[in-house]
Amino acid sequence: MNEEAPQQVPDWLTQDFLVQDSAWEPQAQAWLVMPRKHPRTGRSLPQQHEEDERDEQEPWPVGLVTPDGRWLLQPGEGACQVFVSGEHINVYFPQAPHQTGRASGVMDLSGHWVVPPSAGYLELMAITPHVVQCLSDKVPERHDLRSLPAMDLLQATLIDAGWRPEDNTLRADRGGEMREQALVMDIHGQLLFESCYERIEAFDPKTGLAVAAVRLPHTESDGSASSRALEGVIHLSGQVIVPCEFELIDRSFFSSPPRVHPGGKLLAFSDEGQPRIYNTQGQLLAAPPVYCPVQHRKVKKGELLTLTQQGPQGEIAMFSIKDFSLTLAGQTWEAHMNARLNRP
Numbered sequence: 001m002n003e004e005a006p007q008q009v010p011d012w013l014t015q016d017f018l019v020q021d022s023a024w025e026p027q028a029q030a031w032l033v034m035p036r037k038h039p040r041t042g043r044s045l046p047q048q049h050e051e052d053e054r055d056e057q058e059p060w061p062v063g064l065v066t067p068d069g070r071w072l073l074q075p076g077e078g079a080c081q082v083f084v085s086g087e088h089i090n091v092y093f094p095q096a097p098h099q100t101g102r103a104s105g106v107m108d109l110s111g112h113w114v115v116p117p118s119a120g121y122l123e124l125m126a127i128t129p130h131v132v133q134c135l136s137d138k139v140p141e142r143h144d145l146r147s148l149p150a151m152d153l154l155q156a157t158l159i160d161a162g163w164r165p166e167d168n169t170l171r172a173d174r175g176g177e178m179r180e181q182a183l184v185m186d187i188h189g190q191l192l193f194e195s196c197y198e199r200i201e202a203f204d205p206k207t208g209l210a211v212a213a214v215r216l217p218h219t220e221s222d223g224s225a226s227s228r229a230l231e232g233v234i235h236l237s238g239q240v241i242v243p244c245e246f247e248l249i250d251r252s253f254f255s256s257p258p259r260v261h262p263g264g265k266l267l268a269f270s271d272e273g274q275p276r277i278y279n280t281q282g283q284l285l286a287a288p289p290v291y292c293p294v295q296h297r298k299v300k301k302g303e304l305l306t307l308t309q310q311g312p313q314g315e316i317a318m319f320s321i322k323d324f325s326l327t328l329a330g331q332t333w334e335a336h337m338n339a340r341l342n343r344p
Contacts, residue, residue, distance in 0.1 A: 006067050013065065017075075018045060027084045028109050030064045030072050039076040059094045064111070072111030084109070086126030086163070088148075093117060101135045106148070114149050121151075128170060131189040133161050145172065145189050154189040163187075167203040167210075167236075182212075184236075193238025198229060204257035207280060208236040209266075211251060211258050214244040233258050233266055233278070241282040247271040248297065261299060261321050269297055275304055275319060286324040290317055293333070307333050 009019045009031065017033040024031055036045045039061060046060070059080035064073040073079060073091060080102075081092040089107040096103070101122030106115045115124060115132070122135040127145075131154065136142040142157040155161075159180065161172035169192070170185040182200040184192045196214060203210040211231055218228040232244035242249065242258075250259045250267035258266050265285065266278045269292060277286040290306035291314065297304070302322050307314030312334035318327045329336075 010067070012069070017063070017065075025064065025082075025084050025089075027087065028064060028066075028072060028089055028111075030066045032082055033063050033065060033075070034060050035063070035075045039074075040078075064089065070111075072107065086131070087129040088114065088126035088132075090125050091117070092123070100140065104134075106132060115151060119151070121146075127161055127163050128187045128189070130187055131161075131170060131185075133158075147189060155183065155185075158183075164202065167205060169203065169236075171200075192236060195238075197234075197244070200234070201251075201255045202257055203236050204260075207257070207260060209233055209241060209258050209260070209280065210236070211249045211256075212244060228271075230271075231268070233268075239282070241280065242266055242268055242278050245270070246276070247273075250297070250299070262302070263322065265321060267299065267321065272310070273297070275306065277321065277324065288319055288324065288326060290319055290326065292319075312337075 013019060013033065017035055019031050019033050023033060034045060037043065061075040061078050062080060062082055063071060063075035064082055065071050072089065073082060078093055079091045080094050083090050087109065089109060091105045091107060093103040095101065103117050104121060104124035105113055105117040106124055106126050108114055115121065124132055124134045126132050126148065130148050132146050132148055133143045134146065136144045136157050139157040143160060144153060145155040145158065145161055146153055155172060159173040159175055161170065164171055170187065170189060172183045174181040174183060180198055181195055182197050183195055184200060186192060197212040198215045199213040201211040212234045213229040213231045215227050215229050218226045220226050230244045231246050231249045232240065233242035233249055234240055246268040248269045251257060252259060260280060261267060264280045266280060268276045268278065270276065273291045273293065275288060275292050276284065278284055290308060291310050292304055292306045299321055302320060304319045306317050306319045308317055312332065314333050316329035316331050316333060316336055318329065
């Protein structure tokens with residue numbers, strides 16, 4: 001399908017409708033338009049719509065029309081918002097007084113109703129070709145996931161859901177007493193595994209690995225109660241590769257999959273800064289009795305700068321990720337930092 005918009009909007013359309021620059025919906029191959037006169041009252045389109053500002057008093061009706069003049073959605077139907085997601089056209093209508101959300105429906109890309117507004121779902125939105133999200137009718141400000149087209153309930157009372165194209169997973173969050181529960185599903189809304197995690201970052205398409213975190217109670221140094229997130233590594237199947245016991249899993253960015261070092265090695269740091277090396281099958285390969293300063297928790301030329309003990313008197317030792325050897329530098333951390341400060 002050609003996703004580029006036609007070069008010019010035809011005169012027959014611009015005479016009676018406002019077509020803004022961003023109005024082309026490539027998946028539906030149609031323009032989103034506003035009638036210059038209200039189809040019900042005959043009132044002219046308020047000037048603020050020309051300036052792309054919202055009319056708070058009365059949402060102006062919109063329509064969706066193809067270049068050959070076929071209407072997928074007539075403005076006279078009263079919809080106030082239309083957009084494409086999950087390979088469907090999502091249609092919202094103005095919110096009624098004292099209503100908690102907008103009446104809505106879902107069409108296929110040809111403009112046929114898959115779930116009509118008369119079905120009664122509020123804030124309905126297709127997330128994948130097989131799953132929609134709508135407002136929960138049981139818990140305010142929560143959402144349900146339902147199947148398309150049967151509308152069977154898949155997951156109830158979620159905070160929110162969304163499709164992750166980077167790893168082809170459907171994600172959702174479900175609140176808990178201390179944390180959110182991160183859910184991972186396939187394109188049909190089926191759970192890939194039971195989750196006990198507060199957070200699950202992107203899965204690597206090649207290795208199937210992702211950084212996950214759990215939140216546990218924690219007592220601060222002053223005795224106050226708190227909590228902290230501990231990271232680990234899991235596989236897309238749900239298998240635990242590295243237990244969620246670590247302050248940090250080495251990766252490029254916060255949301256990135258874990259970095260796999262040469263030889264299939266994963267690097268984790270304890271809350272005390274001790275490095276731990278695992279392979280991608282979950283076997284602990286090395287647990288050296290050294291400590292890595294926060295600013296040096298990146299592997300450079302296959303080595304980590306570590307200390308033989310915590311504190312300024314710890315001797316610097318280069319730890320090899322390749323063969324797990326330690327090479328003493330003959331210099332304490334204090335001496336190293338003083339030399340850097342006094343460097344001309």
